[in-house]
Amino acid sequence: MVDPQPASEQSPERRHPPRLEETEEGAVLFNVPFPSDLSQLKGMSPIIAKWPYQINYIHSYGQDSPFFAGLANKKLLGTRCSRCGTAYGTPRLRCMGCGGECDWFELPRRGRVHTWTTCYFSGEAYLDETPFHLILVEWENVATLFLSRLVGCESADISIGMQVEARFRRNSKFNVADVYFVRAPKQT
Numbered sequence: 001m002v003d004p005q006p007a008s009e010q011s012p013e014r015r016h017p018p019r020l021e022e023t024e025e026g027a028v029l030f031n032v033p034f035p036s037d038l039s040q041l042k043g044m045s046p047i048i049a050k051w052p053y054q055i056n057y058i059h060s061y062g063q064d065s066p067f068f069a070g071l072a073n074k075k076l077l078g079t080r081c082s083r084c085g086t087a088y089g090t091p092r093l094r095c096m097g098c099g100g101e102c103d104w105f106e107l108p109r110r111g112r113v114h115t116w117t118t119c120y121f122s123g124e125a126y127l128d129e130t131p132f133h134l135i136l137v138e139w140e141n142v143a144t145l146f147l148s149r150l151v152g153c154e155s156a157d158i159s160i161g162m163q164v165e166a167r168f169r170r171n172s173k174f175n176v177a178d179v180y181f182v183r184a185p186k187q188t
Contacts (some may be wrong), residue, residue, distance in 0.1 A: 034152060047165075052102040061174075063093045066104050071179055072172035075108045089139060089146040090101060096143075109166040110184050111137040114145050116158050126177075138166060157183070 029049060035041060061068050070077040079091045083100025092102055114136040122130050133153060136145040150164065163184035172178050 030059070047077055064066060064091060068172075068174050068178075068186045069089045070104075070106075071168060071176075072174065074168045076109065076146075076166050076179055077104050078107045079103060080105050083188045087139075088101055089137070089142045090144045107142070107166075111139045111146070111164055111166075113150070113158065113162045113164055114138040114148065118155055133158060135164065137181060147176075149177065150182070151180050152182050 005182040029047065033044065033048060035044065067077050070096060078089045079093075079102035080087045080089055081095035081098060081100045081102050084095060084098045086095055086097050087105070088096075088102065091104070091108060094100065095102055116133055118131050118133050119126075120131045121127070122132075126132070133150040133155070134147060135150045135158075136147055138145050148166075150158065151167070164181040165184040166179055167176045167182055169180075
């Protein structure tokens, strides 16, 4: 179809159609192969582009919020059943034994190694820190064990029952790795 109006009488949008703004974000590809014979398109290699990707993840700590607030304030918190008195080193809202409501309390900074392992492989977040030691910490009169890292010890120096002491990251990342353990200094 031919436009009957001369170019001088056409609206500015018709003479110069609007264009999207060119930006520098996303993938920039140069020299994309394209055959001159369109019958060759079925044999064309796929275009592979690497695109940056980012997402903001919103997560609620819900009933465990006091635990993470405690870590940010250099306190290791557990819970204790208000009905039967069972104490938990891994916090919970309700008692596993009687179903009673649990209240927060501060765990001792000192505990003992219940068992341990050395991790030579890890998830992506800690892969570059391997090998590292994981321990299960136990406390007197606390029903559950607490999984954490043991820092500053060689494998030969770790033993079951060894006294350990909690340390905290200076800048909280609001995850369970904000607390770690070291060999406890000898008490005099």
